[in-house]
Amino acid sequence: MDDIVPDKSAAEIKASAAQAPGVVLVFDGKGGVKPVPPDAETVVVPPKGFMLISGNSKSPEFKMWLKSELGPFNADALTVLSTRSRCTVLDDKAVVVLRVARPGAKTDDLGRQLLGIWLEKGRVIVASELNIPEFLGFANWAQSHYAPVSPADLVARLGLRASDRIEPLIEHLGDSIDTIEEELMLEHSADSRAKLAHLRRTLIGFRKLLWPQRDVLNTLEIEDLSFFSGRDRARLREASSRTARLGDELQALSERAVLIHEQIMDSRAEQMNRSMLVLAAVTVVFTPLTVLSGIFGMNVPIPYADDPHAFWVVMGLLIAVAGLCIWWMRARKWL
Known part of the structure; x- marks a missing residue:
């Protein structure tokens, strides 16, 4: 069947990781991280560590490598565009798909990028158009010795970085609502209704982005994966709580928008x-x-x-x- 992951030994996995058409990072499980040279024949992973393989989801070479490693079904699950975030558990492995705001995105044109993650014991594969080492801050980890200590910790940080991308946009939406309220108080509300309608549509788009991501992290936390520790679940819970907090802010902004709409209708x-x-x-x-x-x-x-x-x-x-x-x-x- 296409959805069965090919059985490979640990040595074969380490050898294929070195040949992956992307970036390969090795984490020692103690906060340290180092890149694997492109000319390496195999990958040396410490006993308590794991490796991250990151490649461009649009690259034909990386797609072919994914199919040889994970099978066509799982490879497509990581690279085919999806409208919503999701989490699927297969035996002792998981497929996680997150949606991340593009760099420099505007609130009225929220560009999104797919972040497909294959999660298993000792290995994480990320397929995305994003530069994952830059997105996660690899340079800071190498200096501070504060890299993720487990695959779940890495996923939690990816979720936190996704929240970091969207938080300034939510703050901008709050500022926009404040501006509309000031215009109403000054009775300069000629186009406030049109602005508010556009803002409410934007809030709906943000909620469609955030709430599924929160559910993904919650689902991953409660799944019975053998390589998850208590600390891993706590980190996932932290990332989920951060996303839920942003969702609550969006809910509060939506309620404010409803109240402002009622105020506009009362004024009319x-x-x-x-x-x-x-x-x-x-x-x-x-x-x-x-x-x-x-x-x-x-x-x-x-x-x-x-x-x-x-x-x-x-x-x-x-x-x-x-x-x-x-x-x-x-x-x-x-x-």
């Missing part, structure tokens, strides 16, 4: 009510004036029709009636 309703109130007041004031002017405009003989002062008397009466209507509506707090 209040403006509509004010307009209707003005129209109603004008109607109330002019209705009696229309009645009086209609009476005096009838084509029948009326008193004082020949009086030269009758027009001004009628105008004064109309003004008095209008003033009385306005006073009455103000007294009842309608205006």
